[in-house]
Amino acid sequence: MNSGSTLRAMRPTFIFAAIGIVFMLFAPQVLALFTIINLTTAIALAILALSLALVWGYGGILCFGQVAFFGLGAYAYTIGAINFGGSTWAILLAVAVAAAFAAVVGYFMFYGRVSDVYLGVITLTVTLILYSLIRRTSGPEYKIGNALLGGFNGVGSPPLNLPWNARAFLFPEQVFYVAMAALILAYVFAGWLVTTHFGRVCVAIRENETRAELLGYDARAYKLGIFTISAGIAGLAGVFFCNGVGRVTPDVFGLYNAALTIIWVIVGGRGTLIGPIIATFGLFYLTASLGGQQTLNNNLVLGIILIVFVLLVPRGxxxxxxxxxxxxxxxxxxxxxxxxxxxxxxxxxxxxx
Amino acid sequence: MDQIAALIIQIAYGIANLALISLGLAIIFGMMRVINLAHGEFLMLGGYTVVVATNNGVNLWVAMLILAPLVVGVIGVIVERLLIRWLYGRMVDTLLATWGLSLLLIGIVTSIFGASTATTVSVPIGVIRIGEYTVSGYDIFLIFVTLCLGAAVFAVLKLTKLGLVARGTMQNAQMASALGVSTSRIYMITFGLGAAVSGLAGGLLAPVTGVLPTIGATYIAKAFITVISGGASILTGTAAGSVLLGGINGIVAYITGPTFGEVALLVAAIILLRLMPRGITGRFFRKSL
Structure with a gap:
């Protein structure tokens, strides 16, 4: 595919990215600071949704444990930032740890020829085991460098700072710009990736793995590739999530978050990238407004949404x-x-x- | 000597516990190829049935052994009729729909009983002494119940007409329905039975673990990894999976403490699936039940 047709295929991506840039520039002028801080968290979750949209919608890999990479990213960032005394390397560490962990788990799954539903169950199990493991690390003996893991209560995350200057902390408003920019970049990157040769082979494998293999593509390697890339994006999402919330707790690995991620992609639609992102923002505000009252439980509403979409709007x-x-x-x-x-x-x- | 005996009982209890929480899932998965992500919530509902029943003056044994499977079995049949039967053959969609069901059940139970329960059911059997070590008598009772339950499932599948028809449906649903078997009814009964077994397990474990709306999450990972490692055969698979993983968990936990026991269980399961993607019974004992 030459560069001209790549650009043509990416036109909708650029349109949505431009809308995102406009939003990024004007939102802090219009909205209150509290809303902006909340938005940062929503943006982090949107990046997470994007990572799952990539691996599930385009790679056809049903990963129920995307929050495992998300949570590992958040923990790696926090621990790295505490130990390095600055966030620059910590961000890279977060992405690297998430991607490396995915590469190891993915190697066992894809090269073991684990098929789709089993894949979902295994990734979910990995997540839940991480959850129960990190919850138990409450004693003073569980520390990495200077960072106490803190078990159930988690670790406070240092805020982002300017590159190579650990004393220049970013204000919440500036973190919002960085997070939004990261979301737009990740979106354009994912949109570009699916138009490349690599991305198109991944889609071919999703459609018919046997046929793609008979054409000479090693499905295992391609699946591992897209799985690892998407885990890296999820790790980046973790960085902004713990920045928005201010700390990272074992709950990032919880079943509730794992289910939420799936719901965003189901509601937004598999096979698109913008759908899950928009669905994340929508559902984030829905759950935030539900959190204020007692009669309707969050789990109940999300459960109904998931069932209704699977039965009635399966495409999203x-x-x-x-x-x-x-x-x-x-x-x-x-x-x-x-x-x-x-x-x-x-x-x-x-x-x- | 006493120490070894106590350790063996400890490990046997770990294995029985895994088998108990996995059997209901294995029945539904083995017979219907449906992965039920609401399995943990079925266990949770079993626990709540016991708590509500004993609070209303029902004998604990009646509540655990009769009411819990009955109530959850009925819920299972309702769920199958309303939700699962629209999704047969669409494995991924069933998985997602049952996940939605799982959230829905957590939500409903939280709305009714609150996020935590003050009521606990005390363990009904005291400790048993082995030399200077003590073991919980209830643990031994659970090992015994698990063995009985396995034998009962075996008997139903192997000796009754229902079991024969069910096994036929499992092997070839189209052929079975061509021979006049109502496969839809078989699926309904199987799902109800699986749910009932899960309810029984949840009820039996309620005194040990307590009940919370979110307790399902602690069971579900272990149950799934056991069933998937075991493979498609219901009884042999569950037995092989729980013996292997429960044994590894017990031994590692004995050496290093409980935190790494579960990690070892997971790592063992992932490596096992790398070597045998179809589980233990996909490679060995293929013709078993």
Whole structure:
């Protein structure tokens, strides 16, 4: 693929990125500081959703344990920043630790030819074991360098600072700019990655692994590749998450967070990158507003959302809405539109069986 | 000598515990190829049944051995009719839908009983002495119950007409329905049975672990890793998986303390799946039940 057609394929990515940049520049002028700090957390979660959208939507790898890499990133950043006395190397360490851990786990899974559903269960198990492991580290003997792991209570995370200058801490507003920029960069990177040869082979493997292998691609290596890259992005998300919250606790590895990540991608739509990002912001505000009252439990609402989407909107919002648009644009003649709809309905009924 | 006896009972209890929490999941997975992520919540519901029943004056043994499986079994049948049956053959979607169910059940129970429970059920059997060591009598009782439960599942599958039809459906659902078996009914019964076994396990473990809406999360990882390591055969798989992983967990925990016992269990399971992706019964004892 030459560079001209790459640019053409990435046009929607650039449009959304431009909207993101506008939002980044104007949001701090309009919104209160409290909202901006909350937004930083939401942005971190959106990066996490993006990482899962990449590995699940494009790689076809059902990773239930994306929060494992997210949490490891957060812990690695915090411990690194405390020990190095600055955040510059800590950020790189967070991404590296998350990616390296994913590479090891992924090696065992993909080279063991573990298939999709088992994959989900194994990644989830890894996450839960990390959760129970880190929860037990409350004694003073569990420390890495100068950082006490703190068990159940977690560790306070030092804020980001200017590169190579450990004393120039960033203010929450500035952290917001950095996080938003990271989200946009990660989004453009992921959007570029799926148009490259590598990304297209990953999609081919998702569609039909046997056929891709018969064409000479080593599915195991490609899966491991996209798995590792996405884990690195999740690790980066962890950095901003513990910056937004101010500390990192074992709860990042919890079942609730693992489920949330899946829900964002389901609601946003598998096979798109922008859908899960927008779904994250939407659901973040939904759960935040639910948190204030007592009658409806968060778990209950999320459970219902997940069940309803799996049963009724299995493709997620972004592809469904995109369908409406193309249908509206193409089907100007009434009869043609009706025929198309009937055909789609027949197809859906067949697919549903 | 006494120490070794106590250690052996300890490890045997670890194995029985794994088998107990995994068996319900293994039945549903082995028969229906449905991975039920709400399994932990079925165990949790079993525990709550026991707590509510004993608070209302029901005998503890009746609550644990009869009410818990009955209530959770009925819930299982309802869930199968309302949710699971629309998703047969779509493994990933079932997984996601049962995850939603898991969150929903946690939410419902939290709304009704609150995020933590003050009521606990005390362990009904005292300690047993072996020389200078003591073992919990209830642990030994649980080992015994697990063995009985395994024998009961074996008997149902091997000796009854229902078991025969169910095994036939499991091997080839289309052929079974062509021969006049209502596969939909078999699936409903199987799911209900699996749920009932989970409810029994949850009820039996309630005195040991206490009950919380989120307690399912502590079971689910171990149950899944046991079932997947064991492979598709219901009884042999669960037995092989729990003996191997429970044994490793027990021995490592004995040497280094409980934290690394669970880590060793996980590492062993991942390496095992690298060597045998279809689990132990995918490689050995293939024809077993």
């Amino acid at each position: 919002l972004a592809p469904t809405i995109a369908d409406w648009f193309t249908q509206g644009r193409r089907g100007r003649v009434g009869a043609e539109r009706a025929a198309r709809r009937a055909r789609r309905r027949a197809g859906a009924a067949e697919g549903g069986k």
